[in-house]
Amino acid sequence: MRCVLDVRSGTPQAGATRTASLMSLGVLLAIGGIIGDRHAADAADGRICVEIAARVGMDFVGASGTTFASSPLGPVMQRTMGNGAAVGDYDDDGDLDVLLLGQRGQDDRLYRNDLMPGGSLAFTDVTRIAGVGDTALSRVAQFADLDGDGLLDLVVINDTDPADPAEPSRLYRNQGDGTLADVTEGSGFHPAGYIVGGLSLADPDTDGDLDIYISYWTEQLGGDPALRDAKGAYPATNAFYRNDGAFRFTDISLESGLGGVNLDAFSSLFADFDGDRDLDLFVAMDHREDLYYEQFEPMRWRNRWSDVGATHKGNDMGLAIADLGSDGELDMFATNITDPEGKLGTGGGNVLVTFERGAQGTRIVDHPAAAVVEDTGWGWGAVFLDIDLDGALDLYAVQGMDEFVGDLSPTVRDGRSRLFLGSRRGFSPSKGTGCEIPGDQRAVVAFDADRDGDQDLLVTQVGLPVRLLRNETPKGRSVTVDLGAGGAAAPGSRVTVEVDGRRVTQVVVAGGSYLSGPPMEAVFGLGTAKQADLVEVVWADGRTTRLTDVPSGSIVRPAP
Numbered sequence: 001m002r003c004v005l006d007v008r009s010g011t012p013q014a015g016a017t018r019t020a021s022l023m024s025l026g027v028l029l030a031i032g033g034i035i036g037d038r039h040a041a042d043a044a045d046g047r048i049c050v051e052i053a054a055r056v057g058m059d060f061v062g063a064s065g066t067t068f069a070s071s072p073l074g075p076v077m078q079r080t081m082g083n084g085a086a087v088g089d090y091d092d093d094g095d096l097d098v099l100l101l102g103q104r105g106q107d108d109r110l111y112r113n114d115l116m117p118g119g120s121l122a123f124t125d126v127t128r129i130a131g132v133g134d135t136a137l138s139r140v141a142q143f144a145d146l147d148g149d150g151l152l153d154l155v156v157i158n159d160t161d162p163a164d165p166a167e168p169s170r171l172y173r174n175q176g177d178g179t180l181a182d183v184t185e186g187s188g189f190h191p192a193g194y195i196v197g198g199l200s201l202a203d204p205d206t207d208g209d210l211d212i213y214i215s216y217w218t219e220q221l222g223g224d225p226a227l228r229d230a231k232g233a234y235p236a237t238n239a240f241y242r243n244d245g246a247f248r249f250t251d252i253s254l255e256s257g258l259g260g261v262n263l264d265a266f267s268s269l270f271a272d273f274d275g276d277r278d279l280d281l282f283v284a285m286d287h288r289e290d291l292y293y294e295q296f297e298p299m300r301w302r303n304r305w306s307d308v309g310a311t312h313k314g315n316d317m318g319l320a321i322a323d324l325g326s327d328g329e330l331d332m333f334a335t336n337i338t339d340p341e342g343k344l345g346t347g348g349g350n351v352l353v354t355f356e357r358g359a360q361g362t363r364i365v366d367h368p369a370a371a372v373v374e375d376t377g378w379g380w381g382a383v384f385l386d387i388d389l390d391g392a393l394d395l396y397a398v399q400g401m402d403e404f405v406g407d408l409s410p411t412v413r414d415g416r417s418r419l420f421l422g423s424r425r426g427f428s429p430s431k432g433t434g435c436e437i438p439g440d441q442r443a444v445v446a447f448d449a450d451r452d453g454d455q456d457l458l459v460t461q462v463g464l465p466v467r468l469l470r471n472e473t474p475k476g477r478s479v480t481v482d483l484g485a486g487g488a489a490a491p492g493s494r495v496t497v498e499v500d501g502r503r504v505t506q507v508v509v510a511g512g513s514y515l516s517g518p519p520m521e522a523v524f525g526l527g528t529a530k531q532a533d534l535v536e537v538v539w540a541d542g543r544t545t546r547l548t549d550v551p552s553g554s555i556v557r558p559a560p
Helices: 074-080 484-489
Strands: 003-006 017-021 031-034 047-050 085-086 097-100 109-113 123-126 137-144 153-159 169-174 180-182 196-202 211-216 239-243 249-251 265-271 280-285 291-297 300-304 319-323 332-333 351-358 361-367 378-385 394-399 418-423 426-428 440-447 455-459 467-471 478-482 491-501 501-507 521-525 531-536 544-551 554-558
Touching: 047 291, 085 455, 137 196, 137 467, 169 544, 196 478, 319 378, 332 378, 394 440, 426 491, 478 491, 478 531, 484 554, 491 521, 501 521, 531 554, 544 554
Parallel strands: 003 554, 017 544, 085 137, 196 265, 378 440, 478 554
Antiparallel strands: 003 031, 047 467, 085 097, 097 109, 109 123, 137 153, 153 169, 169 180, 196 211, 211 239, 239 249, 265 280, 280 291, 291 300, 319 332, 319 501, 332 351, 351 361, 378 394, 394 418, 418 426, 440 455, 455 467, 478 521, 491 501, 491 531, 531 544
């Protein structure tokens, strides 16, 4: 059986550290899920992933819908940019539920996880019961506690036509009874325009509630980054909303320094990239240099892309972040377009970089493993995870753009998702794991659907069924660190697990991977070890929580 450890012992001052041993806390151990026998994977043939979506009740198909983009390219881009997914425990029962987003005229669908004793997985469509059947063109969503009551609320960002205010983005308040109430009206939250490229939530002003950043791809299609009057064809600018509490928001896009961008922006990440204990923002840009916003005073940023060396000019779309060296310096992967026939994309391939800190400040430098992971076809969502629970982070990326690519490049059109297995020596492409699947894919979320201690993979598709790849890694040991109890301090936090002197660090974010809303938790493989010697959480607000002697199979739920 898995156990859940809730760690709540007051609220230390900012920068304070709390250390505890599981053997001395007098903790409450409760059943958080049941591990049956490990799935009967054949370790000899290297198989890891098995597709199970339809058989566990997740019958969603990403159908095409009506469009309203005004340019000649607009309709095809609105159809093919894809729709995302959000994962979180909205009903607070210990397992993770799934929201899948649809095109215009198609319901968003909420699937409640009805995990059974023994580990039998089943999802039930509770869209109508919960009240979230939005039929707008929904792009990206995130489960998050917006009002600090300990329950996960929901943000859904839609493509919106300024001429038709009937299909706005949505805020849903969790009622605590399995329903979500639409509280958008009167909230002050009204992002407008298209095509939505990304969503990130964080608490940069450390006031205890989550603020919201939205980015847009507007068909600007490159151009000189020095031109301040560069404009996209679609009516949208990147927006930042301050959470004022009680589901009231204020648009501070321009005064914060994060607004006024009408270009081709995709995924974004809030994190402390420069090590000064506040949250900066990185935005992946298509066709041109990326945006790197340094927070220089509370809730004010400046774009320092040139100063830090964010000069890669490619087709950056999905982002994944970790601290691969557990040295305090963040590493980031960005998907791009790689076409061996040379007809699509800028030709630069994917990037894997380190935010290296030195006497001259923070600089972005190529990671030594960059060449290994440079090709994922027409890449979209990506995520770092320890899929085989060996204690080293792996990398998974999805791909596709079939309607747009057509016959221009059969290699790109007929591509597969890619898994790169990590080790102390770096990354290597996997083969024969079952995780390398064909399809027209967009978003990917890694989460432990069946609470067996490893992460499964949820993949959305355009015009095709959703995929849920169950992880069948045999005989793995792990510890799960769930930051849901951390509230607004969770997004942007770094979680480190130490086993036999070796440290692995993951970063918990709300957003990042293309059109993906991940849960606020991280899963750490322990290899053959029976416990994690140390679990350390450095919260986004600077506070630190440490636990020692955490046994394999635990779900740890610390609070700052």
